[in-house]
Amino acid sequence: MNRIQEKLKVNKKLLSIYFSAGYPSMDDTVEIIQELEKNGVDMIEIGLPFSDPLADGPTIQESSTQALKNGMTSQVLFNQLKSIRDSATIPLVIMGYFNPILQYGVEAFCKSCQEVGIDGLIIPDLPVDVYDTHYKSTFKKYGLINIFLITPQTSADRIRYIDSISEGFIYMVSSSSTTGGQVGFQKEQTDYFERVAKMNLKSPLIVGFGISNHDTFTQATQHTKGAIIGSAFIKHLSVKGIKNIDTFVKNIL
């Protein structure tokens, strides 16, 4: 069984952390992963930087731009992760835009993922139907789970369709926004978490966007399986570098 699926069975609220590969420094990737795992994080999303990240707000955009300046590429990332499975058992997901993956070659990319021990992918601009008709078998062949997003605007029918082709969790975008856009949740959002939770989907829900501390983590996971922190962790890295990751994680849990 895939590490993501195993983790989803554990009886606790899951904390997943996103960071941009190659940020703050080119060679921080492995150490960030090890630190996050050591401090009790449940899953990690490794951001593959892109020049034009449409769904991201300023914080993640800037970290991507810096990572690209540092020289990060798909190939460099796979080289850095070559021995990651010697030291890490945590589920690892790559989150990236579709164009760099297309240029690498979708099948070659999936193969490289499998070789280094990546468990899943989140590709925000790969539409569900295109994945379903063109790429599903390739992802399966290399043991990769593809994670889809839903938003407060996603219709119930479409949520059911997305659920039907999901094999891991559903990434529940907390509000209609780009990443890092807002702080805290309004009733509108907690109602949405509850509404979707009550649909009894087969896939667990993990909430992302707008989670930055203990309170928002608790709110987000009241009706769901877990939550993802991105921009808040990038901000931590931009101030503290890779030091004090332990305190960052402790303050959330």
Place this chain on the structure above:
Amino acid sequence: MSYNVDSQGYYGDFGGAFIPEMLYPNVEELRLNYLKVMAEPSFQAAFNALLKDYVGRPSPLYFAKRLSEKYNTKIYLKREDLNHTGAHKINNTIGQILMAQRLGKTRIIAETGAGQHGVATATVCALMGLECIVYMGAIDIKRQAPNVARMKMLGATVVPANSGSKTLKDATNEAIRDWINNPVNTHYIIGSVVGPHPYPDMVARFQAVISEEIQWQLQDKEGRKEPDYIIACVGGGSNAAGAFYHYLDSPSVQLIAAEAAGLGIDSGESAATSFLGKEGIIHGSKTLLMQTSDGQITEPYSISAGLDYPGVGPMHANLYKTKRAEFVAITDDQAMASGLELCKLEGIIPAIESSHALAVFKQKTFKPDDIVVVSLSGRGDKDLETYMRHFEL
């Protein structure tokens, strides 16, 4: 085989809607409604009335006698430069503002590079009394001060795009991010035949008035609807899409697309997307784009801000790949010289974008009885400073 869009939103291998889920409801609402709305008689009537009385259509198809003598062929200029606001861009913004109204939208966003599309959008927003926000790269804001002033006079808010390379592609990113953050009340007026389906097709249909008019105007003047050649410049490709539209599936009409080669195709300072680009995804569309081997989108260069885009609409990517259209790369210097030549021979100061189309006569020879229609997409008022600097006037 048709060169028009298929039912799935593709032109051959190109097109589609490669968008994050956050944009899906907006784009889907448009996809489900745009053809229905455009077919409504009341929409047609409103669109045609505004094109006639507000834009000043039909734009003349002008036989350029002295230019024809110089190149020993028959050259007609399709005078989009005479439209209100000075370019073809207004055809699209009139169509899209009517679409936005019918979809119940109250807030309009747009991206702009040189400011032509921004001005055309601000204009129709003023006309309809709708809020207008135009994203423009911080660098372009500095380069195009008169158009920034125009947009402000027309009541628009101009927001600098400070991300990435701070030019057109980044302004487009910011507009898309705005739409993600405002999914219910906002319509995004894209300025060319780019972006996710249905935008390339919708914009092409609004611009198709150009070739619709060429058909009957040429019938009047030459007794035939079809020219031998149509030449248009291609940035994103909207004036070309409009000029080609009704001839796409008429093989006897040869289509020529003029791309901006900047300082030269191999100079590293170019915007000749079809020559330098590879298949990939930009702004939600699968098309040809300039990018690194790792798939990062690169920054193009052209003296003409309107052609300075690292991608090209999916219709044109398909015309290039299938060889239905011939793509010609025109350098800055060639375009500027041809622009000045039109001033001297015909008394018309063209936009530098349009000068790229005119420069094709320096690269290709036509027969004396060929009928060649050139899309004169815009007038050169906005470019005076660039012309002055280039020719030390």
